[in-house]
Amino acid sequence: MKKGIHPESYRLVAFKDMSNEAVFITRSCVNTKEEIEVNGVMYPVVKLEISSESHPFYTGKMKLVDTAGRVDKFYSRYKKK
Numbered sequence: 001m002k003k004g005i006h007p008e009s010y011r012l013v014a015f016k017d018m019s020n021e022a023v024f025i026t027r028s029c030v031n032t033k034e035e036i037e038v039n040g041v042m043y044p045v046v047k048l049e050i051s052s053e054s055h056p057f058y059t060g061k062m063k064l065v066d067t068a069g070r071v072d073k074f075y076s077r078y079k080k081k
Helices: 070-078
Strands: 011-017 023-028 035-038 041-048
Touching (some): 011 035, 023 035
Parallel strands (some): 011 041
Antiparallel strands (some): 011 023, 035 041
16 A cells, blocks of 8 residues: 555444444444444444345345435425326
């Protein structure tokens, strides 16, 4: 890696898929305010609406994930008059 262009604050961070409660841990430098305990260890947590654990392309299942009423909003906006 080139010196001086990468952040120094890489640490282990838990990413939580809110649609199916899957949690995976990887290195990141994202700022978070919340923490989660995974296997007895506390990690900063980033909440995701969708990840590879719940995305239809990766799971092979067509599942509609609508956490904020976006689908209904779309249908009401573009319904046939």
